[in-house]
Amino acid sequence: MFEFKDIYLNEYFTIAGPLEKEYGVKNCDIYLDDYYFGEKSTENAEIKMQRTVLNNLITSNTELIIGGDLTNQPTAFGSASLGRKIPSIGLYSACATTISSILTLSSFIINKTIKEGVFVTSSHNLAAEKQFRFPVEYGAPKPIRSTFTATAAVGIKISNKPSNIKIKGGTLGKVVDSFVKDAHNMGAVMAKGAAETFIDYLSQTNTTIKDYDLILTGDLGKVGADIFKEILKIEHNIKVNNHIDAGAVFYKNLEYSGASGTAAQALLLVTKFIHIKKYKKILCLGTGSLHSPLLVNQKNTIPTVTHALYLEVEK
Amino acid sequence: MNKKEYLELVKKLTPKEEKLKNTFLAFLMGGTLGFIAEAIKLLLVYKICITTKEATTWVLIIFIFLASLFTGLGFFDKLVMKFKAGLIVPITGFAHSVTSSALDYKEDGLITGLGGYLFRLAGCVLLYGIIAAFFLAILKVIIYV
Structure with a gap:
């Protein structure tokens, strides 16, 4: 941590x-x-x-x-x-x-x-x-x-030069087996790792979900975001109200699950949340699916990793 | 959450594909293509007076040309995504896969790019098509001799 x-x-x-x-x-x-x-x-x-x-x-x-x-x-x-x-x-x-x-x-x-x-x-x-x-x-x-x-x-x-946006902390996630072999369902691959890192971070920092104004996950998409919230509800009895998934809010009317890609979360974070300064305490969960075509073709399950970053945005 | 529980949760929350709609659209498109092909063939046979065999070849050439041209113009992939198997199964799908690979690797060199990857998708169609043809030919010989 x-x-x-x-x-x-x-x-x-x-x-x-x-x-x-x-x-x-x-x-x-x-x-x-x-x-x-x-x-x-x-x-x-x-x-x-x-x-x-x-x-x-x-x-x-x-x-x-x-x-x-x-x-x-x-x-x-x-x-x-x-x-x-x-x-x-x-x-x-x-x-x-x-x-x-x-x-x-x-x-x-x-x-x-x-x-x-x-x-x-x-x-x-x-x-x-x-x-x-x-x-x-x-x-x-x-x-x-x-x-x-x-x-x-x-x-x-x-x-180290002061500005309105403080980087306060974070944690590096562990690589988790998603058990999923379907490279189309990236949300399902990453949701499991996202939930684990999130729970780890809460216990390491001794905080609860209410201590954050916004939980911003990377690119779970609509499908992954649903799975993420469901895991937290079933396994940890946590109800998530302050969650936004960067992937799910891109391309709202496109019939897919949402956006993905390394830049998706960063783009939304800076152009929206850092720009409008509506939320003060932001916990970013960067979700990564560590797949490659080789891994998928050889029928392996896809590993996933999620890292957490805690920011404070002052008005 | 163990493996089984997680995979069940994933299955529950993953949206299902509209198989019936997809099948219907594919059927409609595939049927339309067949209809157009037959119309062109009859036109060639009765108006230009070539044999049916020659006309069939011309129909194939026309379809391959149009599928490749439309791929190059950049809108064929949107049609394929909509009509799926209706455009992938006919010869248009084969032409589309070769042209799209060619476009992707045109900057990667004539040997290492274009040459190596032209049949990236169509290669399996060729390979298994030839193998299937080989065994069917043997079967034909056994039955008719």
Whole structure:
């Protein structure tokens, strides 16, 4: 468990894709008109998205870049940090990468190894589809339970310089077997890990659900959010009223379960909850499904991990 | 929560697919395609006066061409997602899978990209199609000889 003091979220920069714009994601710095961002391939577009975010956040005080994405061997992150003369670490915990990166960065700052660092992540619908599922233009029927990778890039600057948003603590989750083999049902894969980390965090910090104004889960989608709440109700007798799932609120009228992708939770967190400042105590649960096509094809169950991050947003 | 309990909970809360609606849409689309194909074939046979065998080949070429063209234009995948098996099972599905793979890997090199991945989805159709044809041919020989 982490307890941080004097660590602040100073600045952020966001890029959202065409579908996100269409479905009303507000307050982004850049909206893309198409999936290519002036590049020849979707992978290069994702690299350019991360690079643009970093260009807008990095200053001469930046001492470390941490980030990750969904591409194989975090390609987008590696190429986006190229040539910057700043140490960089790529992390991968699938869609929980946002939370694990922010926790890692905060740990470096609390240990006084660095004073200021930048976190960056992205997900690109077409690049992810190509890698995890089918070719982009192939109309593989998607079941209702499946989620849709969001196209976005988000960067956050964290330092010891005071601001309205305090990073107070968090915990790193354990990898849990979801018992699910169905790669379409990502919500069911991640809900189990989300519930376990949430309960762990409550017991570690000696708090209850009422101590938080908002529980923001990553990308469980509608299906996963229902399962998450049901587990808490059946197993722990906890009634959840202050919960929002980032995945479930994207693309409201699309017939799928919601959005997924490393950037989905980060995008909603900064453009909505940090922007409107309605909720003070926010517990973010970054939910990651550690699956790969190889694991699924060889009929293994899918492991999942959820990391927790506690923020306080002052008005 | 043990494995069985969790999987039961997942099953309970996961929305079911509308199988009846999907089947009906697929049937409708597949039937329509068959109808159009037959119409084109008859048109070719009676108006351009070619043999039925030649006309069938032309129908296939037209369907493959249109499916590939529409995939390239970017709206065929939306139709396939709607009508599912109605467009995947006919020859249009095969053309669609090859063209969409080609579009995906066109930037990854002629050998390592396009060459290696062109039949990423259609490869299994070819492989099992050829194996099935082999055994059916043997069966035909046994029955008719």
